[in-house]
Amino acid sequence: MANTGSVSSEQTHRRPVRWYILVFLAPATLIYTIFAIYPIIESLRLSLYEAGDGGGVFVGLANYARLFGEPLWADQFWNAFKNNIVLFLMHMLIQNPIALALAALLSVPTLKGAATYRTIFFLPTLLSVVVVGFIWQLILSPLWGVSPAFMNWLGIGSFFKPWLGLESSALITVTLISIWQYVGIPLMLFYAALLNVPEETIEAARIDGLNGWWIFWKVKLPLILPTLGLVGILTYIGNFTASFDLIYTLQGGLAGPDYSTDVMGTFLFRTFFGFQAQLGDVYMGATVASALFFIILIGVGLYLFGVQRRLQRYDS
Amino acid sequence: MLVKQRISSVGIHAVLIAYSVLALFPLALIVLNSFKTRKAIFRDPTGLPLGESFSAKGYDSVLSNSDFPLYFGNSLTVTVVSLVLILLLGAMASHALSEYRFPGDTFLGLYLVLGIMVPIRLGTVALLELIVSMGLANTLTALILVYTAQGLPIAIFIFTEFLRSVSKEIKDSARIDGLSEYRIFFEVVIPLVRPVIATVAVFSMIPIWNDLWFPLILSPGEESRTVTLGVQQFIGQYTVNWGAVLASLSVAILPVLVMYVIFSKQLIRGITAGAVKG
Numbered sequence: 001m002a003n004t005g006s007v008s009s010e011q012t013h014r015r016p017v018r019w020y021i022l023v024f025l026a027p028a029t030l031i032y033t034i035f036a037i038y039p040i041i042e043s044l045r046l047s048l049y050e051a052g053d054g055g056g057v058f059v060g061l062a063n064y065a066r067l068f069g070e071p072l073w074a075d076q077f078w079n080a081f082k083n084n085i086v087l088f089l090m091h092m093l094i095q096n097p098i099a100l101a102l103a104a105l106l107s108v109p110t111l112k113g114a115a116t117y118r119t120i121f122f123l124p125t126l127l128s129v130v131v132v133g134f135i136w137q138l139i140l141s142p143l144w145g146v147s148p149a150f151m152n153w154l155g156i157g158s159f160f161k162p163w164l165g166l167e168s169s170a171l172i173t174v175t176l177i178s179i180w181q182y183v184g185i186p187l188m189l190f191y192a193a194l195l196n197v198p199e200e201t202i203e204a205a206r207i208d209g210l211n212g213w214w215i216f217w218k219v220k221l222p223l224i225l226p227t228l229g230l231v232g233i234l235t236y237i238g239n240f241t242a243s244f245d246l247i248y249t250l251q252g253g254l255a256g257p258d259y260s261t262d263v264m265g266t267f268l269f270r271t272f273f274g275f276q277a278q279l280g281d282v283y284m285g286a287t288v289a290s291a292l293f294f295i296i297l298i299g300v301g302l303y304l305f306g307v308q309r310r311l312q313r314y315d316s
Numbered sequence: 317m318l319v320k321q322r323i324s325s326v327g328i329h330a331v332l333i334a335y336s337v338l339a340l341f342p343l344a345l346i347v348l349n350s351f352k353t354r355k356a357i358f359r360d361p362t363g364l365p366l367g368e369s370f371s372a373k374g375y376d377s378v379l380s381n382s383d384f385p386l387y388f389g390n391s392l393t394v395t396v397v398s399l400v401l402i403l404l405l406g407a408m409a410s411h412a413l414s415e416y417r418f419p420g421d422t423f424l425g426l427y428l429v430l431g432i433m434v435p436i437r438l439g440t441v442a443l444l445e446l447i448v449s450m451g452l453a454n455t456l457t458a459l460i461l462v463y464t465a466q467g468l469p470i471a472i473f474i475f476t477e478f479l480r481s482v483s484k485e486i487k488d489s490a491r492i493d494g495l496s497e498y499r500i501f502f503e504v505v506i507p508l509v510r511p512v513i514a515t516v517a518v519f520s521m522i523p524i525w526n527d528l529w530f531p532l533i534l535s536p537g538e539e540s541r542t543v544t545l546g547v548q549q550f551i552g553q554y555t556v557n558w559g560a561v562l563a564s565l566s567v568a569i570l571p572v573l574v575m576y577v578i579f580s581k582q583l584i585r586g587i588t589a590g591a592v593k594g
Contacts, residue, residue, distance in 0.1 A: 020497040
């Protein structure tokens with residue numbers, strides 16, 4: 001359709017309409033609008049309705065009142081929210097520092113074999129969560145006995161427990177598996193940022209008598225602060241949405257034991273589709289998704305107006 | 317001084333090798349055991365698949381007795397088609413955004429990258445209704461459209477940032493030579509963005525190949541199942557047949573590995589080429 005327009009504009013001698021701009025932009029904009037933006041807006045709208053005869057009935061904020069007011073819903077919501085925050089903090093405090101440390105070591109200019117290490121570190125990130133989940137389930141399984149045997153070899157065999165099955169340790173274990181898998185992404189971003197630090201700046205610091213350790217802390221780290229901010233917000237967003245896959249694989253839709261690994265993703269899935277005895281509810285599903293939308297919006301807002309703006313002042 | 321440097325270099329390698337072991341050990345365990353007999357898998361999980369303990373039965377049952385090849389083809393189709401669409405449509409949009417001035421260009425630029433911050437999964441409820449009403453439930457088309465929509469924002473962000481840093485002179489001289497805007501895109505811009513294509517491809521590919529959420533919700537049907545979903549269900553059914561489970565896991569690892577090896581050289585070059593800024 002747009003193509004024929006472009007032909008006709010060439011034939012007329014008026015100021016040509018720049019159809020090609022439309023041709024370049026329309027396909028991406030249409031697919032993105034129909035399959036990404038519209039569903040999100042429509043979900044926000046659906047959260048204001050509930051099931052009635054032959055379709056939805058407008059109920060205003062009643063679904064939200066239910067979600068936060070009725071103990072049955074509120075307990076699940078806050079439990080999932082709390083678990084997500086634990087997940088987020090653990091990724092920030094364990095995954096991202098490990099990624100930064102490994103990236104710093106990899107970016108040592110004289111290091112041999114950096115490309116090989118990089119490939120190896122990124123490998124787990126490439127794997128499907130289903131694969132990762134099952135691998136670790138096997139390794140941690142008391143049945144197969146790889147970890148008990150390994151711990152015996154280290155002389156700490158008596159500390160072995162079926163961590164994934166215990167309420168007290170399931171969430172932490174799941175998080176550590178997730179860290180094992182995804183450390184590659186912040187690693188790559190940090191590594192690229194560190195490579196981008198200008199050689200002259202490092203050289204100048206070296207002439208000033210700083211050693212490698214202090215050059216990292218005083219010169220490189222301040223320069224890559226924007227990347228730290230970016231990794232922070234990506235961790236925040238990913239933890240609320242992407243964490244579903246691993247937990248569903250490892251612990252099932254009920255995020256057991258006893259909901260101890262339940263996150264917003266699994267909660268949304270159960271609410272929308274139902275699970276076992278619970279019936280699925282489109283409108284409550286939309287409400288949970290919308291609540292999650294606002295949680296993410298708050299985080300992104302804080303990042304854009306707080307963190308990023310402050311960081312850019314140091315950015316030369 | 318030199319001795320000190322050598323010691324620190326040994327220390328760095330020690331840390332990096334230790335982490336490499338941590339990253340590789342679980343994978344090696346799966347691949348090794350997938351070639352072993354059931355007995356050997358249990359008796360000696362860390363042993364090598366040599367002599368009596370070697371068996372490729374797991375692969376046999378995965379590749380012949382199951383729908384695994386079908387799932388594999390589905391995943392490959394979905395990933396490759398989505399990737400091509402993301403790269404092509406993303407590059408086209410980024411070219412327009414970085415090259416031409418038109419009313420609303422800034423707004424459209426922001427609108428198109430909004431999806432980086434707002435995950436498409438939040439729209440799942442309405443998305444399922446939309447897909448069903450279009451008659452696309454349980455089709456690969458549904459997944460391709462959704463993944464394309466999901467991948468476009470980051471692709472447009474990276475391509476646009478990159479294209480803005482590229483000099484306009486080449487394009488202008490092509491224009492003087494009388495090339496149409498379309499030919500400029502295909503003959504000048506596409507070769508220009510090559511360094512960041514690998515970056516965009518890897519970052520778009522991983523979440524598509526490995527996704528469990530959308531296959532589970534939009535196309536759980538037998539015919540349109542992807543590897544990730546297929547393995548997930550397969551594991552549930554055949555926990556007894558460990559050889560087959562381990563083989564299916566190993567096979568599911570393979571394609572991403574191949575694609576990564578192809579792209580990995582350019583990946584870092586692309587990220588550092590000013591593509592990803594804070």
